[in-house]
Amino acid sequence: MDFSFFNTNKVVPVVVLNSIDETIPKLSALKRGGINVAEITFRTSCAPDCLALAVKTFPDMLVGVGTIINKEQCVKALDLGAKFVVSPGFSKEVAEECISRDVPYIPGVITPTEVMMAKAVGLNVLKFFPASDFGGIKTMKALSAAFPDVRFVPTGGVGESNLHEFLEQKFVLGAGGSWMMKGTESDIETASRRAVEIAKEYI
Incomplete structure (x- = not known):
């Protein structure tokens, strides 16, 4: 699995889309703000359609998927073109699917046991x-x-106020969050620019 995208993308926006019409405006705002990666969550019914549209509209953007909790969701997302997969917890079946397709998988962990399961x-x-x-x-x-x-x-x-505290740790590869997705398209662009400005010190 290739995680080299973190070399130039230290911040991964967690994007929740409630309508397919939000897809292009919100991702365009991220790009204008200097962020070229997005984790579209599978929390909403329109998420698959949003993912498909994002992949088609922004071929140069690293569009991945988040909140994947089972193999069925994973297969669907990968078939739609997701370039990476994120889960809130660890799923062996999702891991195996991503490994078989050589797609980066980032599972959620908290405990030593979960870390060992992933390793x-x-x-x-x-x-x-x-x-x-x-x-x-x-x-x-x-x-x-x-x-x-x-x-x-x-x-x-x-968030913006503590991003630098996380990124300066040697064991932190990057950080995810939704703080830059709040407000208008202009707000998203501005918050993205600030995040990029903070993160560039650690690239």
């Missing part, structure tokens, strides 16, 4: 979620001591 199938880039509710940097640092080859992508409680 057992060859994964070492893991989503730490929900970060703020389970000790944030302190917990990731403790896990990193036991698993020095693991790199985390904290999500949940990450």
Whole structure:
């Protein structure tokens, strides 16, 4: 699995779309703000259509999918062109599907047991979620001591005010969040620019 996109994309926007009509305007705002990656969550009924439209409209953008909790969802998303897959927790069947297609999979973990489950199938880039509710940097640092080859992508409680605190940690590969998706298209563009400005120090 190739996670080199984190070399130039330290911030992964978590994008919840409630209508297919939101897809192009919101992703366009991200791009104007300098962010060329998006995690479209499978939380809404229109998500598959939004994903398909995003992949078609923005071929140069790294469009992935989030909130994938089973193999069926994973297969559907990958068939629609998702370039990476994110889960709130670890799923062996989702991991196996992504590995078989050589698509980056970032499962959510909190405990040492979950980290070991992910590592057992060859994964070492893991989503730490929900970060703020389970000790944030302190917990990731403790896990990193036991698993020095693991790199985390904290999500949940990450925002503009603390983004730099996460990205400066050597065990953090990037960070996910939805803080830049609030408000108007102009708001999204502005928040994206600020996120990119903060993140560029760690690229």
